[in-house]
Amino acid sequence: GAGVSQSPSNKVTEKGKDVELRCDPISGHTALYWYRQSLGQGLEFLIYFQGNSAPDKSGLPSDRFSAERTGGSVSTLTIQRTQQEDSAVYLCASSLVFVNTEAFFGQGTRLTVV
Amino acid sequence: KNEVEQSPQNLTAQEGEFITINCSYSVGISALHWLQQHPGGGIVSLFMLSSGKKKHGRLIATINIQEKHSSLHITASHPRDSAVYICAAAPQGGSEKLVFGKGTKLTVNP
Numbered sequence: 001g002a003g004v005s006q007s008p009s010n011k012v013t014e015k016g017k018d019v020e021l022r023c024d025p026i027s028g029h030t031a032l033y034w035y036r037q038s039l040g041q042g043l044e045f046l047i048y049f050q051g052n053s054a055p056d057k058s059g060l061p062s063d064r065f066s067a068e069r070t071g072g073s074v075s076t077l078t079i080q081r082t083q084q085e086d087s088a089v090y091l092c093a094s095s096l097v098f099v100n101t102e103a104f105f106g107q108g109t110r111l112t113v114v
Numbered sequence: 115k116n117e118v119e120q121s122p123q124n125l126t127a128q129e130g131e132f133i134t135i136n137c138s139y140s141v142g143i144s145a146l147h148w149l150q151q152h153p154g155g156g157i158v159s160l161f162m163l164s165s166g167k168k169k170h171g172r173l174i175a176t177i178n179i180q181e182k183h184s185s186l187h188i189t190a191s192h193p194r195d196s197a198v199y200i201c202a203a204a205p206q207g208g209s210e211k212l213v214f215g216k217g218t219k220l221t222v223n224p
Contacts, residue, residue: 041216042217043212043214044214105159107156
């Protein structure tokens with residue numbers, strides 16, 4: 001596609017339910033990043049993929065969070081047993097090789113846990 | 115103390131004014147990014163620079179590596195420039211984790 005695509009754009013879920021957020025990076029971009037932006041807070045790194053492997057998962061806030069990437073393309077961020085503090089905008093970005101090249105961001109998924 | 119500090123946090127200007135947003139960082143970096151986030155939440159990468167100065171239309175970004183400081187300038191500001199501007203540092207040493215400033219909210223009034 002022309003840009004980084006994220007779905008859904010908005011998600012409201014009940015506390016305790018699992019959610020899956022999807023990111024379609026720009027075709028050919030090997031690096032893919034997930035970030036979180038909580039209300040009134042700055043952007044926070046979650047996880048980074050190079051190809052299908054995730055060399056750095058250090059930003060994942062708890063073991064309820066996991067992510068995978070298949071075929072060097074689509075990535076899914078899964079949050080199990082959602083909590084209210086998980087409410088945030090989840091942003092995905094991709095770049096051609098690594099973060100020292102220009103990063104392209106998706107529109108984000110706004111997650112609200114009620 | 116955040117590793118990346120931006121100032122000011124909020125900035126209100128009249129259309130046509132020259133705008134400067136500052137970013138200071140305490141980590142060694144390999145590159146610094148300037149991002150723009152509009153009220154709808156979407157983020158656009160404006161610049162990525164590791165030295166000197168870059169210009170794109172009415173936007174200019176500069177960086178001083180020795181002083182660990184970068185500035186984003188907007189000439190002839192326009193209400194459509196109203197957005198949150200975020201600087202993000204790419205640390206040296208191969209880390210892929212961008213370190214973000216908290217952003218500067220710019221409002222340009224007509």
